[in-house]
Amino acid sequence: MARAGNSAFAHMFKMPKLWSFPLRMAGALFGALVCMAASAMAGDQDTYQKALDSVGGRAALEAVLRVEARLSGINYEPMENVVVETPIHTSDDKLRILWEPGSNRFRRETVLETIFPFKGSWTYQEVFNGSAGILTGRDGFRPSAEKQLAAARIGADLKEFWLFNPQFLLAHARPVEGASSQGSSAAEITLSLPDRPTSWRVRLDRERMLPVRLSVTEQDPVFGPVEVTATFSDWRELDGIMTPFRVVKRVDGALVRQEIREAVFYHKTGESDAFKLPDEPAAEALDASLTSWGWDMAHWFLRRAAMAAPADADQSHPVEFLEVAEGVFQVLGSSHHNLVIVGSDSLVLVDAPLYDRRSRAVLAALAKRWPDKPVRDLVLTHHHNDHIGGLQPYVAAGARLVVPGRDHGFFDALVRRTLGIEAEILPVSVPMTLRDFSKEVSLHLVPNSHANDMLAVYLPEDGLMFVSDLFSPGRSAQNPLLASELLNAIRFQGLAVSRLVGGHGRGVEPLSALEAAARR
Incomplete structure (x- = not known):
């Protein structure tokens, strides 16, 4: 019986000769694919190991408890400039950094000299003990009292430590299988840290197998996913570890930082009090979601900090409406403000500050x-990223964009890139009044030194003008040049402006305040 059963079983799986050749070919193909995959994985490991060995090897790098670096940096901003996407020199800095790659504790001491948007000197320290952080000193237009270090800033700082130190990334990360590529002059491997899903793409010099470029994908409020790269040169051997002494950082191809390491030390023993936080006030535990937010948008938070204009607290809420004229409200609750003009059946909104989470809160x-009044028009005063970073939710909700005429192409390409649609855009090249709106809304170009094209929104019925950056009602710090340029435009165009409200500052001030700012 057993023999018969086995015979029947064998007969059932006996294939005619017609099918034997295709099956053998399929089996051979499958085997070849398995071999190719195994070969690719072996190639990934081999390339990774050569790169790791080139910078000193795992043992030497993992033996380093703490990295100390003294360096100088030059910072640039491609989206806070006079001409669209042309980097402007914003600041210089001197840093002393202590960082533990194994624990991610750090201390970052900064002396920052800003050139744009205001000249100033700022000295501050950021300390993170692995679970909480403190900021002391003054890092911009903030009180100098000791305060908790924002979770987003911690995430951004940590991201840059890894980005600027490829030798330690090679030791602490692991290769992503099947993601390497080979070229005649360079090889590329992809790495991943165990606690973060980020893909780090490392380009290697084929001759020495040293990293020449490290890139990651981050989120940008304006452009969506962007490539952030660090390129390395001036490699030197320190304690058996190859170390780059010059780093250049770019975002979406635009220059944002040049860094020179003046001295680097590798500490292999000893505990440090550098990461100790004061007992009072007790620092709160981190919000992991905000740390991840800072990690994912690290370049944006660090670029803001480099201008002494940090924006690393979550400013999506609150949303407050301050009435500045009948049916006209300044939208408060963050460092950057909108203006909403209420019509009979729709709304006109001016500016889209910061990022989409703020815009979604404002829309809600x-x-x-005003449940029955959609946003009909979104007027963007100028192209700077802190005033347009939240435009996508408004466009997705059906708003028409109203922009300076020479920026039309920029905004058209931007919406196509981020939303994949063709937005309705109204370019303004001469003084213009919005048609078919129940309240007269007049738009005027203001020649100035801050942004190549700048729109001011003028409401003749109220004698009220909204402007961003050129003058900030309610603020003590003003730029006399920008204030005088705005005043000249008002006078030349014969506008009967009596009061001003801004994208910064709270409430309104009379024209005399602008005149006083221009005389400083």
């Missing part, structure tokens, strides 16, 4: 207060 508040 608008819908709650």
